[in-house]
Amino acid sequence: MTPQRILVVGSVALDTIRTPYGQAEEALGGSASYFSFSACHFSPVSVVAVVGQDFPVTHRDTFASRDIDLAGLEEAPGRTFRWRGEYMAELGHAHTLETQLNVFADFHPRLTDAHRRIPYVFLANIDPELQLEVLSQMRKPRLVLSDTMNYWIARKPDKVLEVLRRVDVALLNEEEARALAGETHLTRAAERLLEQGAHAVIIKKGEHGALYHSHDERFLTPAYPVVALTDPTGAGDSFAGGFVGLLARLDRGDGAALRQAMACGTAMASLAIEAFSPARLVETTREELEGRVRELHELVHYDLFPMF
């Protein structure tokens, strides 16, 4: 087994967040951060993102403490992307209080030749036109996973669909899947997305788990039953990190690998939401991670026997 390198193109941010369980000021955030600290437990990661000149050196040190290559982390003149948000009792939705795009407003992913040869890729939630630009520069990647958000589905649905058609797996939450498919019923929405040209979709259902749907495979993972829920930020990107992470580690994309990769994604998401920022992802161990994957397996596993 030779773990393969993973490329992530996304955001690195400073988050100020309040939830019913506490708050964090200018904590390390952004899709590329959550993804990297999740995926790096499985395979080495290279980040392509941008920060401002004010990006704290302690955060760089945190990345450096793991197998994460920051050569593609551009430092642009100006301030780092900042997000301020709040979660109410339900924790289902973030209420954005303030978004300062800062240097992220002009982010244009710059890929080196080394980046272009990386075989596993996560296109985090950025403008779908930038995602397409990155895709067209990649040299035969083995697996590309993409993410998006309602903002782009509402403004550039054709570009979002073009990304969907060109990647191997598209990650969407329930609302995004319904909006993009134009179909409320979730199973039908997943089928509609395949008809529209997607090869495979993963629909994230929050506390209800995640569904993998392709022409050959239909698979469901429940959420890990987290009790110490603290901050839902980054759950989706952490899921993506565990999912791509295991596949890159195994260098496989068959059904058995995909199914366990869904469990790895679920386990990483469960860790991410137990603390503010990717703190739990940074400190977790292989033992803890294996324990959660095993628990998830036990939660659904049984040996079918004849009934009649």
Next chain:
Amino acid sequence: MTPQRILVVGSVALDTIRTPYGQAEEALGGSASYFSFSACHFSPVSVVAVVGQDFPVTHRDTFASRDIDLAGLEEAPGRTFRWRGEYMAELGHAHTLETQLNVFADFHPRLTDAHRRIPYVFLANIDPELQLEVLSQMRKPRLVLSDTMNYWIARKPDKVLEVLRRVDVALLNEEEARALAGETHLTRAAERLLEQGAHAVIIKKGEHGALYHSHDERFLTPAYPVVALTDPTGAGDSFAGGFVGLLARLDRGDGAALRQAMACGTAMASLAIEAFSPARLVETTREELEGRVRELHELVHYDLFPMF
């Protein structure tokens, strides 16, 4: 294997229902009906319920066509219990337009000596005081499953909790579990109910499946991905029928049996909601049922392998 008889105490009703997919007038309904037509595929069923003098003989014939004993179906002077409801696009909640309790208003379960010796019991949603009356008459049943509703949780929470403590498994939907436990977070709500004295609970999450939670077992079944959704009425009672049905058929209550019983419940619920009234439950075959249980198993099954 000697399939054991099952007793159900609940309602037999005439339902008039409108959903986005059609409507039904005075169709056979009621918790005992859905339960019986589901459970009878696994084991013989005895019904204790009440109907009025206007109860159509064709419905009696439908029961008689399956292994369902109606000796305990009392015919009281007056009209049969009627319910009129409507489901909107979301299908999550029924809007009750009219409830005519009629003969059900004075329903007082009358158990014969034969009824009292039946080893598997489903106490469908009736006044918890009546459920307790039935319980105190039973002679050492091997497994009792109970159901309830928000109406009783709001009015007689202590009685609902007393039932919970005295049965083997209590069936609740998400809202009912949250209301009874006084806890929003579902995993914590389930744990709180065990602390309050429940031996085991099954929390029904609709399209998100069902969770079994006891001191020894925690198990999750996804919902069967129904495409031909027509009328959600009776899903919970049909689930109960498949669950108790398999356990009574096997005469077992161990973890392996419980897990497959959850899948049987899920399969029966998925059939129930594909048509108005228990029509699909009446006509289904062992082959179809086994097929759905197998599909549910495939949806979550994988063989765990070492990752590191």
